[in-house]
């Protein structure tokens with residue numbers, strides 16, 4: 303079986319050819335290939351949420367050229383914004399020349415909070431909770447015994463005196479390959495009365511925190527400077543401009559916000575395609591970015607000693623590859639097979655790598671020709687295709703209308719006629 307995430311000319315093929323190529327490379331069977339085109343039936347949708355009246359579709363694409371920890375991965379991406387997939391794939395190609403991405407993830411710990419009120423002596427409550435940790439962890443595990451069978455389970459209890467009678471207990475649970483929201487919420491609900499009894503308070507909310515700071519993922523890469531060159535600028539010049547763009551985001555929260563939006567351009571599509579909770583990932587990412595009290599970039603860039611552009615990203619990434627939506631959504635299942643990860647931690651690395659690559663692509667464009675030219679070039683391709691261009695004609699017609707600065711259907715039809723004639 304031909305494998306790998308580097309597939310030249312993929313964008314020039316028909317959708318059916320692309321699906322065939324993916325099936326050959328990843329071993330998707332006919333049903334899974336079918337799930338890529340119509341991932342969800344109305345019957346399943348009706349069981350997923352309430353008051354369903356239909357389905358709402360978004361494009362499912364694949365990001366290419368990604369290599370993480372010496373393995374190629376084809377990255378499923380669901381997104382409505384043009385250029386995101388092409389930009390991510392293009393940056394991943396540059397990174398690939400520097401050996402690809404290196405990633406690591408924390409153990410899959412999701413944390414639940416138990417809120418208590420009317421705790422009179424916070425220090426004493428803290429000591430009692432610490433002394434009862436073993437009992438509470440055992441009770442939490444008894445509420446969700448399956449996770450223990452899979453090698454996970456409740457691992458640690460922490461507590462915080464938040465003042466004026468408000469006392470908060472954190473239950474840290476190793477959720478293995480699940481995102482873990484249901485699991486930790488169940489555990490928290492089951493032990494909250496006992497926690498209140500021990501601490502001497504009244505139980506309040508019992509719910510996970512999306513600031514999953516114990517479930518962070520870290521990905522690094524080094525793109526050789528020459529890969530960054532544009533027709534006008536040397537690779538070293540582009541590298542230095544990207545470093546300046548990074549410093550801009552590091553010192554200015556307004557820029558950091560948009561910088562991080564560009565990162566989420568790569569992350570959210572993977573989270574959505576694989577049936578995960580993107581609101582949870584978004585909430586965690588931005589809270590993490592602001593953890594110092596100032597909103598900061600999740601990824602930063604510097605030149606390294608050998609002149610390459612080094613980037614690194616770190617953020618919480620609570621993803622699952624079992625349970626939840628994944629159990630019922632055939633499109634999410636097919637996307638997970640496509641990406642080929644064996645653990646939730648591996649999926650977290652793929653999402654973070656896609657985020658880092660998207661950030662690189664955006665900064666390179668912004669620091670050189672600006673973002674619009676690339677957008678226009680892609681737009682021109684879709685106009686060329688609408689005008690009837692097929693295969694290699696698409697790029698040829700797009701080149702003509704971009705050069706003429708006339709990206710219209712008329713101009714594309716004209717160019718196609720000339721090309722064929």
Ligand code: MEV
Pocket residue numbers: 383560561562563564565567664665668673
């Ligand atoms: C647009 O979707 C994302 C960018 O604004 C990101 C950035 O400015 O870094 C281009």
